Amino acid sequence: xxVVSQHPSWVICKSGTSVKIECxxxxxxxxxxxxxxxxxxQSLMLMATSNEGSKATYEQGVEKDKFLxxxxxxxxxxxxxxxxxxxxxxxxxxxxxxxxxxxxxQHFGDGTRLSIL
Amino acid sequence: GESVGxxxxxxxxxxGDNSIINCAYSNSASDYFIWYKQExxxxxxxxxxxxxxxxxxxxxxxxVLLNKTVKHLSLQIAATQPxxxxxxxxxxxxxxxxxxxxxxxxRLQVQP
Numbered sequence: 001x002x003v004v005s006q007h008p009s010w011v012i013c014k015s016g017t018s019v020k021i022e023c024x025x026x027x028x029x030x031x032x033x034x035x036x037x038x039x040x041x042q043s044l045m046l047m048a049t050s051n052e053g054s055k056a057t058y059e060q061g062v063e064k065d066k067f068l069x070x071x072x073x074x075x076x077x078x079x080x081x082x083x084x085x086x087x088x089x090x091x092x093x094x095x096x097x098x099x100x101x102x103x104x105x106q107h108f109g110d111g112t113r114l115s116i117l
Numbered sequence: 118g119e120s121v122g123x124x125x126x127x128x129x130x131x132x133g134d135n136s137i138i139n140c141a142y143s144n145s146a147s148d149y150f151i152w153y154k155q156e157x158x159x160x161x162x163x164x165x166x167x168x169x170x171x172x173x174x175x176x177x178x179x180x181v182l183l184n185k186t187v188k189h190l191s192l193q194i195a196a197t198q199p200x201x202x203x204x205x206x207x208x209x210x211x212x213x214x215x216x217x218x219x220x221x222x223x224r225l226q227v228q229p
Contacts, residue, residue: 006160034157034216044161044219093160097215103168104147108160108164 003027004096006085006109013084014117022079023050023094030096031076034106035067038091050077050094084116122190122207124161124223131228136194138223140207145188147209152181152192155222162207164192194225202227 003026011019023033031052036044048069049057056069066088068080081088093111097104122140130136133142136181148169153161165176167183167190174181180193204222 004160032215036219043221044217046218049216091158091175095160095217103210103212105151105163107163108153111158111160115157117178117213 003108004094006094006112009110010031010115012053012114012115012117015085017042017082017116018082019114020078021058021085021092021094023077023079023096023109025075025096028098030077031074033077033094033096034096035069035077037080038093038111040091044093047079050079052077071117081114084114085093086116089114089116092109121218122209122220122222123203124207124220126213127224127226128223129226129228130197132197132199136185136197136198136201136225138190138192138207138225139218139221140192140196140203141192142188142190142207142209142219144209144211145185146211147188149210150181150183150190151208151210152179152190153201153206153208154201155206161206161219197225197227199227201225 005024007022033050035047038044047062050069050070050071058064071077095106095108097106153163153168155161167174167181178195182191204224206222208217
């Protein structure tokens with residue numbers, strides 16, 4: 001079945017560091033990928049839609065200059081958390097729909113646990 | 118507006134029993150529904166989906182029922198196992214929208 005891979009699975013770094021998270025579709029192409037954030041005991045919140053070859057679309061309240069998204073190929077989207085601070089500590093998860101049309105299931109990566117000291 | 122699945126927060130069942138997780142949604146225009154399972158520390162895992170032109174769909178040990186009249190879905194898990202312990206989300210999708218909007222989900226606890 002369709003597999004979405006995220007890397008790294010967890011990262012700990014100092015405040016002020018920039019962190020890059022990769023999301024890959026392993027056996028299918030994805031012109032669109034989605035990035036979510038999940039705080040402990042809470043649900044997933046959509047941060048942005050990553051579009052291959054064009055700018056990402058950000059949800060209201062998500063700073064585009066803080067969370068840089070690049071979708072340079074049909075199988076890779078990256079999320080860079082710039083100048084990360086402790087409040088950015090969270091579980092970041094990406095997903096990709098299988099198939100080009102609407103109403104398709106999405107498959108999720110296993111998430112990246114980000115801890116900022 | 119966007120449709121979100123609304124769940125009871127927790128469900129506790131005995132191992133071997135059948136589980137029924139219920140979900141209500143708000144937007145009558147929702148035409149596609151996905152159930153996900155999220156285990157601790159992992160991303161959501163696709164379980165089963167159903168389109169609005171169906172009222173029942175079966176998978177391996179799971180059955181989803183859709184009642185569009187009352188905007189309600191249920192996920193039935195047969196012979197619940199400890200490995201079924203997780204948070205379950207029903208995610209309604211509206212026509213033309215590709216992003217998923219998650220509600221709070223139901224935490225299924227399987228007692229030995």
